[in-house]
Amino acid sequence: MKVKIIADSASDLPKDLVEQNNITVLPLVVLDGMNEYKDGVEITPKKIFDDMREGKVYSTSQVPVNDFIDLFTQIAKDKQECFYPAFSSGLSGTYNAAVTALEEVKKSYPEVNIVIIDTWCASMGLGHVVLKACELAVAGLSAQQMTPIVEDYAKKMVHVYTVEKLEYLYRGGRVSKTSALIGDTLGIRPALTVKEGKLVPVHKVRGEKKLYTTMLDMVAQKAGEDLSGKTVTIAHGDDIDNANVLKKMIQERFSCKNVRITTLGAVIGAHAGPGTQAIFVEGIVE
Known part of the structure; x- marks a missing residue:
């Protein structure tokens, strides 16, 4: 692989895929009001989710500019060619940094x-984009050659989310306090997507089964009903049981054999919360 692929920790890539593809990952920062932690290095998603269940609030910050300068300087000294698909600028300052x-x-x-x-993608949506870049690098494309291909792929990436409590989105500034209070009181859960790089609520649903069906309908609108030739990734917030429920539903509805389950990273998890x-999946409609 001639071109070196760089990622940031908001890609939520599992460690085995990072190692298999020799990806250099730069961590974003998680803050608890007193201390700063490097995502995935100094704090784990499990710690984040356990603390949030107890009411603790976390915030996050971009990859520090100096971390990029240090890495890019070493790359320049080594005369390496590199490609970096960055976390959405609509959700973080990491791309601009x-x-x-x-x-x-x-x-x-x-x-x-x-x-x-700027991929306008997040979590394993971004992870899929990074892996696409790795695939193209293995095929021998230069960083310049792969750019339009990866940009097109990123535009088609489907993101469909739900969170267990609207309170977590309120803490992260994504919904109003009133909306969160009313929604959680009534047992309403949102189905969200990423549009133009930002998290956008699409539906408000009561009942878990109806919610998951709605999420799959959203996937179908962007990716079609036949996903037999594609990889679908489910990322969860410390809730493997419901991730497995979703996996079975996806396999049955979309004839998809390749459904991968992974855990949300600490940075994404700090905003979405446990139970997310x-x-x-790659879509067919931009």
């Missing part, structure tokens, strides 16, 4: 060969 860092490194190393794109379920 990377662009700023690259501009700084170019002052000393004008020949540095790093391509950065998210579905990701």
Whole structure:
């Protein structure tokens, strides 16, 4: 693989896929009001979810600019060619931090060969995009050659989420306090998607079975009813039982054999909360 692939921790890629594809992952930052932790390095998703169940509030921050500068400088010194599909700029300052860092490194190393794109994707939606870049790198494409292919793939990536409590979205500033209070009192759960790089509620549903059916309907609208040739990823917030329920529903409805289950990372989990379920797959409608 000629081109080195870089990712950030908001891609929520499982460790085995990171190692198999030799991906360099830069961690975002999780904050608890007193301390800062590197996502996936100094704090685990399990810790985040357990604490949130007890009422603890976490916030998050982008990959620090200096972390990008250090990595990009080493890449320039090694004369490597690199490609970095970044976490959506609509949800984080990470993409802009990377662009700023690259501009700084170019002052000393004008020949540095790093391509950065804003994917407008998150969690394993971003993870799928990173893996697509790895596939193209193995096929021998340059960073410039893979850019339009990966950008097109990212535009088609389907993100469908639900959260266990609207309170968690309120804590992260995604919904109003009133909406969260009323919704949680009435047992209403949202079905959300990512649109133009931002998290957007699409439906409000009562009842888990109806909710999951609604989520699958949203997937079908963007990806069709036949997913037999595609990989679907379910990412969950410490709720493997319901992830398995969703997996069975997906396999039965979409004739999809390749359904992968993984855990949300600490940064995404800090906003979505325990009990979150998210579905990701390449769509056919942009």
